[in-house]
Amino acid sequence: MFAFYENHRENEPFRRMDIQNFHFPNHLHKETEIVCVTSGICILKIEQQEYQLTEGMIAIIFPHCVHSYYSTFDYQATIHLIDSSFLSDYESLLTAYCPKNPIFDSSYEMKNLLAQIKALDSTDDYRQYYLQKALWHLIFAQFIQVFELRKRQSEKLSLTHQILTYIDTHYREPISAADIALAVHSNVYTVSKIFANKIGMSLPLYLAHLRISYAKQQLETTTLSILEIALQAGFETQRSFNRHFLQQTNLTPSAYRSKYLIH
Structure with missing residues (x-):
């Protein structure tokens, strides 16, 4: 089950969770969070701004951003949590900036990359770590092309x-x-x-x-x-x-x- 403040003690570089009609109050964590809606309508609030996600839409939540979930409709989604240190090439960017608009419609390429991530989750092969890392770097390279970033006030020590x-x-x-x-x-x-x-x-x-x-x-x-x-x-x-x-x-x-x- 998804955690509260989400100070994840498992020390995992990445996690994936399938959720249904998930409601949770404002919280934050040190991981980058990616939400992929697979059906229905999800209401996601990030730093006081409310967004409506429908089937096929993706949201990205940068580390230490306050956010919450709720919906008056049924919905299903997948949540990916990625430790910032795992995304070493993007770590400084993730902590110093955030997207002006964190919501977008997923492309065929993005869906394909996320499907590969999902397929790896059930694999015990030690090489999964390196494959996951390569795929997440490809995904974030696409994110950088899509998002316009803005400098933000530090949440880490707030x-x-x-x-x-x-x-x-x-x-x-x-x-x-x-x-x-x-x-x-x-x-x-x-x-x-x-x-x-x-x-x-x-x-x-x-x-x-x-x-x-x-x-x-x-x-x-x-x-x-x-x-x-x-x-x-x-x-x-x-x-x-x-x-x-x-x-x-x-x-x-x-x-x-x-x-x-x-x-």
């Missing part, structure tokens, strides 16, 4: 980045705005203002999204009791967990597990 990084590490603990402010050497007012203006939701709601995302993964892949999962995710009571879970998924935890648990 207060928003520090706050979301801290939350990524501690969201399963009982944390407050005061705890976060202390950790990032700021104050509660500034933290609350960032959530209102930059993240676009309150801290409690953001924490609930992260905790429910973790809980969904546990429901899909473990046989832990619902109470155990609720407490591990950071909820104080199962009642609170059930309420937030229903609000976000329109399913009870039990119904979700029955639908998604892998036997």
